[in-house]
Amino acid sequence: MVQIQFYSLLRLLLKQEKLELPAVENETVGQLLDRAQQSIDTPFLDKMLDCDGQLHAGTIILINRYNIRHLDMLDSKVSDGDVVAFFPPGAGG
Template structure:
């Protein structure tokens, strides 16, 4: 199993904190985001990625508390038992 945790506005938008998905061999962060989107029935990827599939500036995705910017980005492999945290871009003033 893989735990996908939602934070900030994602949590409010989805009305849930976590979704548990069965692990799939060869899974990456990119494919996991797509599966999580299907599981929650919401356009999750539009909140995290632009039209070219690149992370919006300010989006943070952690795999086991490690930022994917310091790993392999959206192609970071996912393993059984991983926890993935999704933080949408924040707004400030």
């Protein structure tokens, strides 16, 4: 299984903190996002991706604690047992 964690405004939008999906061999985090949206009633990909399918600057995606921008972005591979976190941080102070 892959555990997906939603934080902050995404958690509020989706009304859930976590989602578990069966792992799929060679799946990327971008493909996992598509699968996550299909299993949730509320569309949320538009909050995270622009119209070209590129990641918005407002949301961080971590795979096992590491930002995917240090991996292969949306092409980063996700494996059985991984924890994927979606976090839109507060920027102000």
